[in-house]
Amino acid sequence: MNCVICNTPFEPTNKKHQHCGNNCSVSLYAARKKVRQSIKAALKALKTPEEVNQFNLSLTTLLEGTSQ
Numbered sequence: 001m002n003c004v005i006c007n008t009p010f011e012p013t014n015k016k017h018q019h020c021g022n023n024c025s026v027s028l029y030a031a032r033k034k035v036r037q038s039i040k041a042a043l044k045a046l047k048t049p050e051e052v053n054q055f056n057l058s059l060t061t062l063l064e065g066t067s068q
């Protein structure tokens with residue numbers, strides 16, 4: 001598969017591997033952390049539980065989509 005960060009082809013040694021090495025692992029972690037922070041900010045703007053649920057759903061889809 002290709003690294004999700006730098007797009008370099010690599011052999012994953014376990015199913016969860018999405019990146020070629022430690023550097024990209026750190027980048028991915030930082031990127032996800034950033035996403036989570038903007039999510040938190042966005043959540044504050046949501047008023048009703050229905051809005052929050054809908055938002056969480058689209059978010060889960062988004063995050064899971066990156067693992068393919």
Ligand SMILES: [Zn+2]
Nearest residue numbers: 003006020024
């Ligand atoms: Zn990489």
